[in-house]
Amino acid sequence: MRDLGVLTDGIIPSLLHQCITRLKVDPDSPSDLLLTEAILSFIQKICSENLLFAYPRSFRSSDVMDWMIMLVSNNSITCAMVLMRSLRIIEKLISPNPNRLDAGLSNATSAARGRFHQSDGFDVCVARIQQLYTSSPAKRTVLTYVRPTTMDIAPAGHLLGKCIKGLLRVTSISARHHRRPVRSKMLKEGVFTQVILKLWELSQPTQESGADVKVIDKSPQRKRRKRATRSSTKREASRSKSLMEMEEKDSKEENVAVRDPKQVLGDRIFALSCALLCNVIQNRPNCLKSLHECGVTLSFLHRLNEDMLQTEAVMKIVPETIRSLCLNSEGLKLVLEKNPLKLLFNLIASSKKSHLAVLTPQTVYFLGRSFEELFRHFPAFLNPGIKCCKEMLSKLIENGAPKKSIANVSQLLETLLREFGKKFVAAGEVDMIPDFVQKLYAKATRDAVMTDPGFDFIMPMVMITNKDPSSVSKFLLNLAIELLDAIMESKAFKEQTFYSWRDDLKTLAGEVQLMNHISWCMSVLLKLTRRSLAAMIKHQTFAVFVEKVSRISCLCKWNVTCSLLENHNLLSEARKSQQASSSEKSKLGPSSNSVDVK
DSSP, X not given: OTTTTTTTSOHHHHHHHHHHHHHHHOTTOHHHHHHHHHHHHHHHHXXXXXXXXXXXXXXXXXXXXXXXXXXXXXXXXXXXXXXXXXXXXXXXXXXXXXXXXXXXXHHHHHHHHHHHHHTTHHHHHHHHHIIIIISOTTTOOOOEEEOSSOEEEOOIIIIIHHXXXXXXXXXXXXXXXXXXXXXXXXXXXXXXXXXXHHHHHHHSOOOOOOSEEEOOOHHHHXXXXXXXXXXXXXXXXXXXXXHHHHHHHHHHHHTEEEOOHHHHHHHHHHHHHHHHHHHHHHHXXXXXXXXXXXXXXXXXXXXXXXXXXXXXXXXXXXHHHHHHHTTSHHHHXXXXXXXXXXXXXXXXTOOOHHHHHHOOHHHHHHHHHHHHHHHHHOGGGHHHHHHHXXXXXXXXXXXXXXXXXXHHHHHHHHHHHHHHHHHHHHTTOTTHHHHHHHHHHHHHHHTTOOSOTTGXXXXXXXXXXXXXXXXXXXXXHHHHHHHHHHHHTSHHHHTTOTTOOXXXXXXXXHHHHHHHHHHHHHHHXXXXXXXXXXXXXXSTHHHHHHHHHHHHHHHHHHHHHHHHHHOHHHHHHHHHHHXXXXXXXXXXXXXXXXXXXX
């Protein structure tokens, strides 16, 4: 292409300019639309590989931006592919350059971003959203997909959704990375507010909550259907049919509703519109008062419910939107009255499969950092946040304390307590986590579970203890002594059968969980900092604690030894495991520091 002069002689820019001129006269011409789409595809390709900036004479970023704005602003163009490719090129031109050392790319990006705002690109995109999506159905423009012979009407949820998402991304990036306040007539006239409210209304219609909605990826089902239809044997067809019947049966038993593509598209549009609102508020904070007066804050708080929080994008953008709306005293007052944090905290403790599928460790960590930033910038949220944490723990017990929910809650508390552990201690919530852990061990005793359910809450308690080691370590020592007294006063301890072998393991669950609870307290105390450990040893209760632990541990070791001697099967298994471990150590050779114990 370089030898033919395609990139240097300006052939492609001249062709594109001619197509734009012709589309102004006849926007439905298939030949012009196909040629425009091909040129835009070529420009998009060289933009993605940063080749556009290597030919500044033929492809100046400001000129390319002018061409793309002309295509987007032409409301007569209904070809979805032309609109989508134009938006992708604009997004590439105004997005920040990851390679900051390249001065040419940075200058070209700044020039393209400046030309975008000089051409009122923000208003052009908002007007296009209004024309395609938020206006009345009679005034909306139906997008089409150009083909070599005819113009076919495309599905509304496919092409329209892609175009709306592209427009929202472009406007959001332009407002976020612009150094000056965005000049927009639509912001002054209130059109932008109407568009945001209409986007929320269309993307998240009010509906009754209570049904567990599950986001299901359609691609495996599509592949399964294709295999079933293409299979020539009846065996494969019957197998695929039985699999689909089993999936339908499971969904009916679990009372799980499949989230259709329209709802998923609505969630993405809602998340992108919230991101656009946050970037506009941060770019022009003085517009926040008019947004409150037009009802944006109340509308956002009214839309929040469990059914809409089904995707990762929506969950991540909600705390950021709350923080942006609270930059004004009026917005802060409205948000504190509604207290949307309660919904988010209870959602993390939810046992629904739809929520557990979305709440990945990365999402929970992001939410924890967002809450931490919210508490740091707005201390008025701290006391409601502490109450929400207590309600979240109680909600977790009510939901049956599934393992994944326990991991999510512990990760969130660890993130928050790392910064605000001292505030929790000052609010008198030292016993918040110990009380919850005690309920977990009581539940494990009732369910005859042998595993340790409170292991995940060691680090959150360590975060609290390190903030006030003297009082919290004393509290934990007293708690451990109470548990030790309960063991020593039990009938099994007096009869010297505590922690001994039984045929029915369910009767041993209570004693196992008592030991797990004591080990939880000891694990927290052992993970303290060196200065905190030195302060803990000075407590008078520390000597009593060590003495009682020694008595109980000696009795447990003695009972275990007696059980091994009485039960020959257990003894033979123990010897086999010991021989296997010794053989593995001998394979390492004489250089290993292994010691054989008979």
